[in-house]
Amino acid sequence: ARADIENQIARTTMVVTFFNPAGRQQEGQVLLPVPSGAVLKSFAMEGTNGEFQAKILPKEEARRIYDDIVRRSKDPALLEFAGFGAVESSVFPIPPRRETKLRLVYEELLPADLDRIDYVLPRSESLDYRVKWNIEVNWRVKGGIATAYSPSHEVSPQKEDGRMRVRLGDRINPGPFRLSVLRRKKKEAVASFLTHPDEKGDGGHFLLLMAPPARDDDAPKLKREVTVVLDRSGSMAGEKLDQARAAALQVVEGLAKGEFFNLIVYNEAVDRFSAGPVEVTRENVVRARTFINGIRVSGGTNIHGALREAVAQPVRKGAVPIVLFLTDGLPTIGETSEKRIRGKISDANKNRRRIFTFGVGVDVNTPLLSRLADDSRATATYVL
The missing domain is CATH 2.60.40 (Immunoglobulin-like)
Incomplete structure (x- = not known):
């Protein structure tokens, strides 16, 4: 028929x-x-x-x-x-x-x-x-x-x-x-x-x-404010780090002019590319590339400290705030309790950033990453 x-x-x-x-x-x-x-x-x-x-x-x-x-x-x-x-x-x-x-x-x-x-x-x-x-x-x-x-x-x-x-x-x-x-x-x-x-x-x-209603192609597009948070603990050495660098650079270069980004890397310590999200410009992308290529691995994993820095940043007006958080291990430095990490990050996330989590390998705390994502209206992704 x-x-x-x-x-x-x-x-x-x-x-x-x-x-x-x-x-x-x-x-x-x-x-x-x-x-x-x-x-x-x-x-x-x-x-x-x-x-x-x-x-x-x-x-x-x-x-x-x-x-x-x-x-x-x-x-x-x-x-x-x-x-x-x-x-x-x-x-x-x-x-x-x-x-x-x-x-x-x-x-x-x-x-x-x-x-x-x-x-x-x-x-x-x-x-x-x-x-x-x-x-x-x-x-x-x-x-x-x-x-x-x-x-x-x-x-x-x-x-x-x-x-x-x-x-x-x-x-x-x-x-x-x-x-x-x-x-x-x-x-x-x-x-x-x-x-x-x-x-x-x-x-x-x-x-x-x-x-939902049909997409209006003439409607103004929402701007994104993306903060990439990368694990630089010792277990990230080798191919993991190369892939993380490439992914971070792809995110930054994929943003449009007028959008915003920041980069945060962590092991025991937490370092930032900028004190807050910066606008996508040719100069800022060149600086970001240098920052990403300079990442070196060592030490433990301060998940709570890195996330706290990410969600506490000031938000750019008119932009959708997003965090892309990557780790390959369990929290070993600073706050290590899954329950307390979730509670503290939820309290610190005053600007309601969505936290998209990415777990790499078999040693990640999947309940923690999944719940961090769920609590912020985002999703968790795992790569073996």
Whole structure:
């Protein structure tokens, strides 16, 4: 099946394969569920020039036919399509011991709930994985798609330039395929709330989909104030130090003019490139390169002292203050209690700097680094 959707208008193309196991030609009776309100555009056997006569039954008539078949005990599973319409037709001839493919195209206006648009492709839950089913959905929404979700199948949407593509392979879950998208808005967030009650109790489940406003390319970009804090204890000798130097220089050179930076290095002692963050200029970057290349390793690890220096700096007005903190070991100098380090740094961080921590090797105090990051609304990263 393939669905091409423009905003709320969906055009679905289904190719259905029939197999005649008998030794003679057969006539096939076709009853295919389709969404209520769909309009049939074409119904043809592949490899022939003409089209078959077919009609879409409204959901009330389709339900009557489903009930009649169930009463005759031919296919009780048809009741799962109650609420859908149906395409009814006869197909002749179906050659003996051969496959015949039918191509069905229908269009529909998809239902929308505020900013959410829903698409459903009916399919029986009684079919198993051996019955192949391929799905491709190409969806374009004016203004763009904020997010997409399928409550029935695992999907990995590919979004580009206001369009979205979803593909599912042969061996996918039986049952109807459902896909919802949220329309993006330029100046406000969008959200949708879905509920699913528990039929056996008083509880249930809910899903809240939210997406932020579209990025305004004309909006002024936030300036960053980045302080890089590097461990220069004896265990950082060799390749670790080379990589730390390269990373620090990459951060500084990656900042834009008008942004700010500082460098702090520590072992037993704590040294700073500058008393406070400086603006990115050619002269300051050259000075920073000299400072970084001059780092030498020795001694222990004063984590608390280095972090205290970083968070106590004055903040540049209008900039987002960030600390990038790197260590390869445990605190060995000064305050060494994990709990007290966290408490003291939290108290000293009056300007609410985000502390992104980087642990190198296997000897780091991962709980300390993770909690320092969590407490400051940042993240921790570990490299073995």
